[in-house]
Amino acid sequence: MARPPEAWLRGPVDGIPPPLQPVAHAFIAAREDVAAPVSALTGEQLWLRPGGAASVGFHLMHLAGATDRLLTYARGESLSAIQQAALAAERALAEPRPSVDDLLRGWQATVDRALQQLAATPETELQAERRVGRAHLPSTVLGLLFQAAEHATRHVGQIITTARIVAGLRIVLLAMTAGCGDAERAPSGTQPSAGEPGSAMFSESDAYERFMGRWSRRLADRLVEFAGVRDGETVLDVGSGTGSLSAAILQRTTTTRVVGIDPAKEYVAAAARRVGGTRAAFEVGDAQRLRFGDASFDRTLSLLVVNFIPDRDAALREMIRVTRPAGVIAAAVWDYGGRMEMLRIFWDEAVALDPAVEPRDERHMPLSREGELAALWTKQGLREVVGMPLEITQVFSSFDDYWRPFLDGQGPAGAYAAKLAEAPRAALEARLRQRLLRERADGPITLTARAWAVKGVVPAR
Numbered sequence: 001m002a003r004p005p006e007a008w009l010r011g012p013v014d015g016i017p018p019p020l021q022p023v024a025h026a027f028i029a030a031r032e033d034v035a036a037p038v039s040a041l042t043g044e045q046l047w048l049r050p051g052g053a054a055s056v057g058f059h060l061m062h063l064a065g066a067t068d069r070l071l072t073y074a075r076g077e078s079l080s081a082i083q084q085a086a087l088a089a090e091r092a093l094a095e096p097r098p099s100v101d102d103l104l105r106g107w108q109a110t111v112d113r114a115l116q117q118l119a120a121t122p123e124t125e126l127q128a129e130r131r132v133g134r135a136h137l138p139s140t141v142l143g144l145l146f147q148a149a150e151h152a153t154r155h156v157g158q159i160i161t162t163a164r165i166v167a168g169l170r171i172v173l174l175a176m177t178a179g180c181g182d183a184e185r186a187p188s189g190t191q192p193s194a195g196e197p198g199s200a201m202f203s204e205s206d207a208y209e210r211f212m213g214r215w216s217r218r219l220a221d222r223l224v225e226f227a228g229v230r231d232g233e234t235v236l237d238v239g240s241g242t243g244s245l246s247a248a249i250l251q252r253t254t255t256t257r258v259v260g261i262d263p264a265k266e267y268v269a270a271a272a273r274r275v276g277g278t279r280a281a282f283e284v285g286d287a288q289r290l291r292f293g294d295a296s297f298d299r300t301l302s303l304l305v306v307n308f309i310p311d312r313d314a315a316l317r318e319m320i321r322v323t324r325p326a327g328v329i330a331a332a333v334w335d336y337g338g339r340m341e342m343l344r345i346f347w348d349e350a351v352a353l354d355p356a357v358e359p360r361d362e363r364h365m366p367l368s369r370e371g372e373l374a375a376l377w378t379k380q381g382l383r384e385v386v387g388m389p390l391e392i393t394q395v396f397s398s399f400d401d402y403w404r405p406f407l408d409g410q411g412p413a414g415a416y417a418a419k420l421a422e423a424p425r426a427a428l429e430a431r432l433r434q435r436l437l438r439e440r441a442d443g444p445i446t447l448t449a450r451a452w453a454v455k456g457v458v459p460a461r
Helices: 018-039 056-074 081-092 100-119 141-168 170-179 197-227 244-252 265-275 312-322 341-353 355-360 372-379 399-408 411-419 422-437
Strands: 129-132 137-140 234-238 257-262 280-284 297-303 323-334 383-396 445-457
Touching: 018 056, 018 100, 018 141, 056 081, 056 100, 056 129, 056 141, 081 234, 081 257, 081 280, 129 141, 137 141, 197 244, 197 265, 197 297, 197 323, 197 383, 197 399, 197 411, 197 445, 234 244, 234 312, 244 257, 244 265, 244 280, 244 297, 257 265, 265 280, 297 312, 312 323, 312 372, 323 372, 341 355, 341 411, 341 422, 341 445, 355 411, 372 383, 372 445, 383 399, 399 411, 399 422, 399 445
Parallel strands: 234 257, 234 297, 257 280, 297 323
Antiparallel strands: 129 137, 323 445, 383 445
16 A cells, blocks of 8 residues: 655645644644554563663653643643643653553644644734743744644654664563663662562552452442533542542543542552553642642542541642632542441441441441531532432452452451451351351352432632
């Protein structure tokens, strides 16, 4: 099949003003030229640095991020919280790193947005003054758009050259990879040894996935629907954990961007590994003291977290501050005392065996009763507050599928089960087995979970 002519030889791009046709042609060529050489690379080749040069993966990350930032300045806007977080991630190049497919999709989406912006830019505004970065360096709309195109063309050339080098040296690179240390393949400090304090970070996040992640993934989609998240919005995920809510937002939209914060760095790393890409960024943060500017987000969501925050009023005030007027704040908390059957059954049997543990029963969890979340939302001045139950079901393949995740020590129930001595633990296991299986030797177990959800609208300020 004959190769199509280069973009600039195909004639004018529909809808683009004549002075911006070279910019449009450059972006189209940049989108097309990287696809073939990059898509052939393995995940390992993507991040190799032949001769110490920047990797293909870095060039692709920087290509999308820098283009997005230049387009923002050309519109006369400041960088958003999402863009600032993406820039920090780009500089740190921390693990886990995006996949080839994620990076290519991100770059293609960036070019689509660039072409839309070019079409929407009137010729009369091309010489309008613009300021760039914190130093407010002077430029113009035309200058920034041409800089974005030139910058993209330069990095695409570097991507193609580097991709050919790492693909052509496959055998040599495999040998290099087998002999190099983790410092060659991962940023310093992201791969702790078994004896270092952080060595359990991924096992802890994986334990959470086995214990509660299967539930939160199902509930996340329901909360996103309830909150009314729409395409093109910027969303803050407070207490992002291992990324279930952020993943649900990305799956339901095509252009929405998410920033997730969590106090646990191991969960932040797990979320970035599982969900991260060009539309999501995760960082360590405190819900009671958010670092973002006022009105940075269209919506702020929190899944199964608000009840664990020490100062819930302060956290909600911070969520309100960083969400724009008329934006929505939504959250959900398990109905611990009623229909969260996985935990309700556990604590019923634990208390029956040892009444002294009743104060640890999660039925006493704050904000877990009908109306309590809505009362907090109303107290902090949110408007149009709506509360409703969200119900999901979960099928465990066997009794062990239900029981063993408790022994990983996750959450209050897991912490209790994991610290039991052998005899009381066996007694609790026996009671739960009888309760869930009754006369069956083993088999699937279907349980229901209900969460109380709330949403409210940020008033004008």
